[in-house]
Amino acid sequence: MTNLSEQDLINVHSDVDRSLEKDKKIYVPYMSDHGHALVGAFRNQGLNTTMLSKPGSDCLDYGRRYSEGGECLPFIVTTGQLIKLIKEEPNFEPESSAFFMPTSSGPCRFGQYHTAQKLILEHMGKSVEIISLEAYNSYTSENLGLDFRNLAWQGIVAVDYLQKLLWRNRPYEKESGKTDAIYEESLEDIKDGMSEDGTRGLITALKGVGKKFDSIETGPRNRPLVGIVGEIYVRANDLCNSNLVRLIEDLGGEARVGPMAEWFYYTNRKKKQDGFRDRKLLKYLKGWAKDLVQHYGENRVRSKFADYLDELDLEEPSVGELADNSHPYIPEDYRGEPVLEIGKAIDYARQGADGIITVTPFSCMPGAMIISVSDLVKKDHDNIPWLNLTFDAQRSTNIKTRLEPFIFQAKKYREKSPEPEKEEN
Ligand code: SF4
Known part of the structure; x- marks a missing residue:
């Protein structure tokens, strides 16, 4: 990436579009499978939307070529997807396309991604619009209203629960590949249901999902459980x-990853706290109402999974509980992911997990804070096996070497305090 002067950033930042032109084709970069829900919600609004395919090493190469080396890994990957789209998609028309890049405020670089990407495009001489919706405003814009926000939200939590079904069943499946096949099919059903019939379509799609996973024949549940946060x-x-x-x-092993939903609830909490602190009643009430509506939406989705998941997967702690968990280790006035991630690691430990893994990108600022307190958290929680992994996507091979002894420790930890559950379908 060419050097960004402070003035460059200011100019481009004010130029980034937060509205959506309905005649543009929207490209959503692949971050995770939650993107399917976003595409379903965009399409339900009549917007021509496509999710880019899962990024591979070619995206990393493109991203690195257009960055300076000090940027965060997520920036390199999303930028690589954008550059690949421009260079390799034969039918791509810059003027009638838009690239979706959410943003957020807080103590890290995420809020600058869309600005830097716009600048890269300018230096390439490409005028592709970047649509950037703000986390604090729940990713809404002036022409995407409450319908979009609520539908996208319910789709995102549906994918959270769907992933739990995947992670719960796949390690124990007797027919290799069956769980993945059902999972992929369910993702498509969710996206299509949302796109065609909004919330009603989503709920209809979810009705059959649990039963499909229930048809998977599985062996005894006897693996150590690893909670992944970061x-x-x-x-x-x-x-x-x-x-x-x-x-x-x-x-x-068997793994669980912290849900996407927690970040949205966290931004609601911050909005309420800011409104209270600044004596801005309207702001407080907006945060409160959004929280209420999102909890209602999540409960509606969760009810469709209630017969197929156990307490560990159905009952997520509130962000207030996560903040309480983390406050002995993270200052109360700190804003950002470490509050959630340390809080969730402690929750996993209390829920009977046999090991914790933290994942952070190389040079991530909040990630450094998570790692810095991890020893203390581990000691205070029965010395649960704990592994901090830092990723720079350099295709290193030592991750397996580090995981092997960790899983061994987790197995030993499990033997020390065995789980009573021994189900067999
Ligand atoms: S959380 Fe870390 S990796 Fe993500 S944008 Fe912020 S500094 Fe970069």
Whole structure:
């Protein structure tokens, strides 16, 4: 990336579009499978939307070529997807296209991604619009109203629960590949249902999902459970985390990753706290109402999974509980992911997990804070096996070498305090 002067950033930042022109084709970069829900919600609004395919090493190469080396890994991957689209998609028309890049405020670089990407495009001489919706405003814009927001939200939590069904069943399946096949089919059903009939279509799609997973024949549930927490993009993106969940399963473990929903609830909490602190009643009430509506939407979705998941997967702690968990280790006035991630790691430990893995991108600022307190948290929680993994997507091979002894420790930890559950379908 060419050097960005402060004035460059200011100019471009004010130029980034937060509205949507309905005649443009929207490209959503692949971050995680939650993108399917976003595409379903965009399409339901009549917007021509496509999700880019899962990024591979070619996206990393493109991203690195157009960055300077000090940027965060998620920036390199999303920028690589954008450049690949421009260079390799034969039918791509810059003027009638828009690239979706959400943003957020807080103590890290995420809020600058869309600005820097716009600048890169300018230097390439490409005028592709970048649509950037703000986390604090729940990713709404002036022409995407409450319908979009509520539908996208319910789709996102549906994918959270769907992933739990995947991670719960796949390690124990007797017919290899069956769980993945049902999962992929369900994702498509969710996206199509949302796109065609909004919330009603989503709920209809979810009605059959649990039963399909229930048809999977599984063996005894006897693997150590590993809770994965950390930077939201890297923990959700298989390319960035070297397909960590699958690696854990291959080595004899079972994994869970913190849900996407927690970040949205956290922004609601911040909005309420800011409104209270600044004596701005309207702001407080907006945060409160949004929280209420989102909890209602989540409960509606969760009810469709209630017969197929156990308490660990159905009952997520509130962000207030996560903040309480983390406050002995993270200052109360700190804003950002470490509050959630340390809080969630402690929750996993209390729920009976046998090991914790934190995942952070190389040079991630909030990630450094998570790692810095991890020793203390581990000691205070029965010395639960704990592994901090930092990723820079350099295709390193030592992750497996580090995981093997960790899974061994987790198995030993489990033997020390065995789980009573021994189900067999
Ligand atoms: S959380 Fe870390 S990796 Fe993500 S944008 Fe912020 S600094 Fe970069």
